Amino acid sequence: MIAALFLLLFLMLFFAAPVFVALSFSSLSSFGLFSNMNLMAIVQRMLGGIDKFSLISVPFFILGANVMKNGGIANRILIWVQVWVGHLKGGLALSTEAACMFFGAVSGSSPATVVAIGGLMYPALLKSGYDNGFTTGLITSSGSVALLIPPSISAIIYGAVTGASVGALFMAGVGAGLLYGLLYLLYSVWYAHKKGIYQDQKTSWKERVKATKEAAWALGIPIIIMGGIYGGIFTPTEASGVSAVYAILVSMFVYKEMDLKKLVKTCIDSAETTAQVMMLLAAASAFGWILTVGQVPQALSKCLIHASVTKVTFLLLTNVILLVAGMFIDGSSAIVIMAPLLYPLAIGLGISPIHYGVIMVANAAIGMFTPPFGMNLFVAQPITNNTMVTIIKGVMPFVIISVIALIIITYVPSISLFLPQLVYGRRL
Structure with a gap:
C-alpha cells in the first residue's frame, strides 16, 4: 500500500x-x-485534519494580509521605513527588506508581501541605480521572510500537523526571522558599496515625525498581535481575528482607501486562498494517517538507529530533502507531506519540536523563491515584466544567502529557542 x-x-x-x-x-x-x-475512514481523517482550533486563525491572517495590501496600510509602512533608513548606504534596498520584514510581521504571507512591497519598490530601485538583476532578486526573495516572522501561516500549519505549540513557534520565529533578514540587509549594504550607489538625502526629524504619525495606525497591528499574545491577553487564534478587524476598520475609516465594494472583493479573494489551504491540509491529514498505519515513521526510525545517524546528520538530511522538495512544491505542501514522516524521527533524536518547526518553516521560506517552481517567481513576473530566466538569475545570490541563514538557524538552536524559553521558563 x-x-x-x-x-x-x-x-x-x-x-x-x-x-x-x-x-x-x-x-x-x-x-x-x-x-x-471502509473508504469513509479516509473522509473522516480528512475532516479531522482541519477540525482543529488552531486553524481558525488561518482565514483571519489571510484576510488581514489582503486588507493591509489593498487598504493603504502596506504603503504607509513602506514610507515610514524609508524615511528612517533611506539615507543610509544602500538605503532603498534596506528600506525594501525592512518593509518586507515589517509587513511579514503583520501578514504572514510571502506572496502578499512581494505584491504589496515589490510593486512599489521595483521602479524606485531601478531609478536609484540598482541593476535589474539585483532589484528583481531582492523583490522576489525578500517576501520569503514573512514565513518566519510571526504570524506565520506555515508555522500554524506545522503546529496543526504535529501538535506543536503555535504560540511557541511564533516566538521562535522572531529570532530566526531577524537573522534571516539581517543577512539580506548586510548583503544589500555590501552591494551598494561595491556598485557605488548613492543614498537618498537624510530626512529631517519633522518628516520622520510626520511619517510616523501617518503610519501610527498601521504600526499598531504588530503591537496588537505580538503584544497581545506575549502579554497573555489573547491566544494566537484570537489575535488573528482582532488584527483582521483592526485592519478593516483602519483601512475603511481612518485611511479611507477601502470601500464596501473593495472589502467584499478582498473577502472573496481571501476565502479562495483559505479554501486552497484547507483542502491541502485535509488531503495531507489522510496521507499522513496512511503513513502512520503503514508504520513508515517507525521503519525509518529503525533504519536511522541501525545506521547510527546523529542529530547533526539528520538535520542536514532534513534540509536537503526540504530544499529539493521546495524546488517543485510550495513550502506549506512540503511541510504537510514531510512533517508526518520526519517529526517523529526528530523527537526520537532529542531535537526540540519548536526548533525543528522553525527549521521546516525556514526551508519553506527558501522554497518560495527557489527555481524552477517557487511561487514568488511567478508572483514577481507581472510586477517586474522580466522573463523567468532573468528572475531566476537575479534570485540565485539570495538563495545562497538564505541557505547560509538556514545553516545558522539549524545548528545554533538558541537563536530560535531563546525567546520561547524565556517566556515559558522551560526547555522546549
Whole structure:
C-alpha cells in the first residue's frame, strides 16, 4: 500500500496535478485497493485534519494580509521605513527588506508581501541605480521572510500537523526571522558599496515625525498581535481575528482607501486562498494517517538507529530533502507531506519540536523563491515584466544567502529557542 501511495503521488506531481489532488487521489486509491477498511475512514481523517482550533486563525491572517495590501496600510509602512533608513548606504534596498520584514510581521504571507512591497519598490530601485538583476532578486526573495516572522501561516500549519505549540513557534520565529533578514540587509549594504550607489538625502526629524504619525495606525497591528499574545491577553487564534478587524476598520475609516465594494472583493479573494489551504491540509491529514498505519515513521526510525545517524546528520538530511522538495512544491505542501514522516524521527533524536518547526518553516521560506517552481517567481513576473530566466538569475545570490541563514538557524538552536524559553521558563 505504501509503495502504491508514493508511486501515485509522484506520478500526479510529475503531471503537474495540484498538490491537494495528488495527495487525495494517491491516498484514496492506495487505501481503496490495498485495504479492507471502509473508504469513509479516509473522509473522516480528512475532516479531522482541519477540525482543529488552531486553524481558525488561518482565514483571519489571510484576510488581514489582503486588507493591509489593498487598504493603504502596506504603503504607509513602506514610507515610514524609508524615511528612517533611506539615507543610509544602500538605503532603498534596506528600506525594501525592512518593509518586507515589517509587513511579514503583520501578514504572514510571502506572496502578499512581494505584491504589496515589490510593486512599489521595483521602479524606485531601478531609478536609484540598482541593476535589474539585483532589484528583481531582492523583490522576489525578500517576501520569503514573512514565513518566519510571526504570524506565520506555515508555522500554524506545522503546529496543526504535529501538535506543536503555535504560540511557541511564533516566538521562535522572531529570532530566526531577524537573522534571516539581517543577512539580506548586510548583503544589500555590501552591494551598494561595491556598485557605488548613492543614498537618498537624510530626512529631517519633522518628516520622520510626520511619517510616523501617518503610519501610527498601521504600526499598531504588530503591537496588537505580538503584544497581545506575549502579554497573555489573547491566544494566537484570537489575535488573528482582532488584527483582521483592526485592519478593516483602519483601512475603511481612518485611511479611507477601502470601500464596501473593495472589502467584499478582498473577502472573496481571501476565502479562495483559505479554501486552497484547507483542502491541502485535509488531503495531507489522510496521507499522513496512511503513513502512520503503514508504520513508515517507525521503519525509518529503525533504519536511522541501525545506521547510527546523529542529530547533526539528520538535520542536514532534513534540509536537503526540504530544499529539493521546495524546488517543485510550495513550502506549506512540503511541510504537510514531510512533517508526518520526519517529526517523529526528530523527537526520537532529542531535537526540540519548536526548533525543528522553525527549521521546516525556514526551508519553506527558501522554497518560495527557489527555481524552477517557487511561487514568488511567478508572483514577481507581472510586477517586474522580466522573463523567468532573468528572475531566476537575479534570485540565485539570495538563495545562497538564505541557505547560509538556514545553516545558522539549524545548528545554533538558541537563536530560535531563546525567546520561547524565556517566556515559558522551560526547555522546549
